[in-house]
Amino acid sequence: MSVIETVRASWVMGALRSVTPRSLVRAHNAIVPHDSVSGRSLTVVIAIMCFLACLTAGAVHLVSQSANAWTQDLASEITVQINPARDVDMEKQVTLIALFLAKQPGVTRVSPLSVDQSARLLEPWLGQNSEIASLPVPRLIAIEIDRAALPDLEGLRVALEETFSMAKLDDHRRWQAEIRTVTRSLALGGITVLVLVAAATIATIISATRSAMASNREIIEVLHLVGAKDQFIASEFERHFLVVGIRAGLMGAGAAALVFTLLPLVLHLLGQGGLAAAEFKRLLGDAILDPLGYFVLFLVVVVVAALSMLTSRYGVYAILKTYS
Amino acid sequence: MIRFENVGLRYGMGPEVLRDINFHLLPGSFHFLTGPSGAGKTTLLRLLFMALRPSRGLTYLFGQNPTDQTTGERAELRRRIGVVFQDFRLLDHLTTWQNVALPLRVTGRDEADYKDDVTELLKWVGLGDRMHAFPAILSGGEKQRAAIARAVIGKPELLLADEPTGNVDPQMANRLLRLFVELNKLGTSIVIATHDQLLMEQFKKPQLVLHDGHLTIRG
Numbered sequence: 001m002s003v004i005e006t007v008r009a010s011w012v013m014g015a016l017r018s019v020t021p022r023s024l025v026r027a028h029n030a031i032v033p034h035d036s037v038s039g040r041s042l043t044v045v046i047a048i049m050c051f052l053a054c055l056t057a058g059a060v061h062l063v064s065q066s067a068n069a070w071t072q073d074l075a076s077e078i079t080v081q082i083n084p085a086r087d088v089d090m091e092k093q094v095t096l097i098a099l100f101l102a103k104q105p106g107v108t109r110v111s112p113l114s115v116d117q118s119a120r121l122l123e124p125w126l127g128q129n130s131e132i133a134s135l136p137v138p139r140l141i142a143i144e145i146d147r148a149a150l151p152d153l154e155g156l157r158v159a160l161e162e163t164f165s166m167a168k169l170d171d172h173r174r175w176q177a178e179i180r181t182v183t184r185s186l187a188l189g190g191i192t193v194l195v196l197v198a199a200a201t202i203a204t205i206i207s208a209t210r211s212a213m214a215s216n217r218e219i220i221e222v223l224h225l226v227g228a229k230d231q232f233i234a235s236e237f238e239r240h241f242l243v244v245g246i247r248a249g250l251m252g253a254g255a256a257a258l259v260f261t262l263l264p265l266v267l268h269l270l271g272q273g274g275l276a277a278a279e280f281k282r283l284l285g286d287a288i289l290d291p292l293g294y295f296v297l298f299l300v301v302v303v304v305a306a307l308s309m310l311t312s313r314y315g316v317y318a319i320l321k322t323y324s
Numbered sequence: 325m326i327r328f329e330n331v332g333l334r335y336g337m338g339p340e341v342l343r344d345i346n347f348h349l350l351p352g353s354f355h356f357l358t359g360p361s362g363a364g365k366t367t368l369l370r371l372l373f374m375a376l377r378p379s380r381g382l383t384y385l386f387g388q389n390p391t392d393q394t395t396g397e398r399a400e401l402r403r404r405i406g407v408v409f410q411d412f413r414l415l416d417h418l419t420t421w422q423n424v425a426l427p428l429r430v431t432g433r434d435e436a437d438y439k440d441d442v443t444e445l446l447k448w449v450g451l452g453d454r455m456h457a458f459p460a461i462l463s464g465g466e467k468q469r470a471a472i473a474r475a476v477i478g479k480p481e482l483l484l485a486d487e488p489t490g491n492v493d494p495q496m497a498n499r500l501l502r503l504f505v506e507l508n509k510l511g512t513s514i515v516i517a518t519h520d521q522l523l524m525e526q527f528k529k530p531q532l533v534l535h536d537g538h539l540t541i542r543g
């Protein structure tokens with residue numbers, strides 16, 4: 001190991017050691033007794049806050065991942081829709097349009113959907129129904145475009161719609177925009193929830209700090225009298241809150257991680273069900289939280305622990321000011 | 325080093341406990357503070373270690389006026405003062421050793437730095453075998469000695485002791501007084517509040533006498 005690596009390793013070990021609960025609150029020499037700060041109820045409340053925050057953050061992450069995948073797919077595909085008209089041989093029209101499209105630059109593949117395939121797309125809405133074939137179902141042609149050399153979609157649309165009056169080109173832009181709107185509002189909702197959870201956590205820590213200081217008033221007085229500064233007193237309290245934050249944060253995030261691990265299974269079971277389940281599934285994709293998602297949960301723990309520590313620190317400062 | 329000018333003090337809306345207190349203590353001085361019970365000895369000491377602010381008049385500690393200072397600066401001043409409280413004020417959940425080490429610990433010093441000093445001092449005050457006991461199980465005299473050890477561990481420039489010999493036998497009282505005398509020789513100014521006439525006769529030192537809220541200096 002190089003010198004730098006050794007130094008870095010020892011620094012990391014030192015940092016780790018300094019945040020492990022054992023060294024933070026070695027019961028026999030903590031100036032502020034740990035039990036006087038962290039009741040079980042405080043840990044439970046913070047753990048629940050962290051759990052909610054993790055669920056929210058994880059869900060937002062899942063949705064945005066699956067929306068990303070969606071928009072990617074949509075972007076490399078465009079569709080031509082041919083509206084049915086009376087007295088027209090639809091099959092022939094479809095073939096003609098497909099041939100026309102295949103000749104256009106930038107188009108890599110043209111695959112007309114058969115009547116059956118088109119009908120199958122409508123199944124979730126209309127149910128399995130042999131009547132569909134007799135309905136005037138619009139026909140679709142899926143076109144894969146060359147992403148390296150994107151075709152001039154506007155030109156293509158104009159050319160297509162001039163040549164074939166019943167054809168309509170759909171470059172999915174409206175869809176993409178809609179998906180983006182949905183994801184954005186979900187993310188916004190998620191952020192609102194996170195902000196509320198953070199505010200509730202801060203309020204909880206402040207009141208816990210106040211009561212911890214009240215029950216340790218005598219200790220604070222003695223510390224002042226032997227020459228302790230506010231920073232020292234704050235750090236004596238803050239280390240307990242850091243431990244509570246880490247412990248409760250891990251509990252909450254662990255529970256959330258369990259939920260996310262079981263989610264694909266739950267969705268799979270639901271998947272047999274009706275339209276709602278199918279829609280839900282579409283929103284979440286396969287609902288498997290990727291490593292980045294678990295990292296997001298970890299970040300939530302870090303934020304909860306830091307919030308707990310910093311809030312108590314500033315709480316102690318503010319309350320000490322009122323003492324003198 | 326310490327100067328009081330026309331200091332008066334009242335608790336809340338009560339009567340003035342101390343009135344027109346004027347005195348001046350030089351570095352390296354040694355005084356007894358005496359007077360009948362309720363005369364205000366503890367109150368005067370509280371002014372000296374800045375647990376109280378004077379209702380009127382001016383106080384100077386080490387040339388500085390504590391009322392002008394930030395809490396951080398007052399903490400720095402307190403580190404130069406050792407206090408033995410009449411009611412000891414030991415922390416019940418810390419061992420005797422940890423209580424005595426507290427003034428050093430709050431300065432952020434490394435424990436390895438002062439470990440031996442604390443142990444040695446505890447042995448000197450006769451608590452060598454009670455180091456790891458908690459205050460709750462110490463006798464009154466043992467608590468008193470622990471409180472004294474905590475007051476002197478930081479080698480303060482000013483030592484204030486409120487009835488430091490109230491709970492020990494005359495022999496131990498003598499021994500503790502000699503600790504104060506030793507400290508005094510090393511340059512620490514000492515103020516000891518006491519009722520103990522015998523002790524004051526034994527150690528012939530000037531006396532600050534409180535009576536009816538007024539202070540006179542004898543000797």
Ligand SMILES: Nc1ncnc2c1ncn2[C@@H]1O[C@H](COP(=O)(O)OP(=O)(O)OP(=O)(O)O)[C@@H](O)[C@H]1O
Pocket residue numbers: 335338341359360361362363364365366367368410
């Ligand atoms: N916190 C307080 N609030 C109101 N009055 C107080 C307070 N502390 C002390 N006093 C009053 O101030 C007066 C002086 O009290 P102090 O404790 O200074 O006396 P003392 O000389 O130390 O007495 P002793 O020798 O019994 O220890 C007493 O009348 C006491 O009742």
Ligand SMILES: [Mg+2]
Pocket residue numbers: 365366367410486
């Ligand atoms: Mg008294």
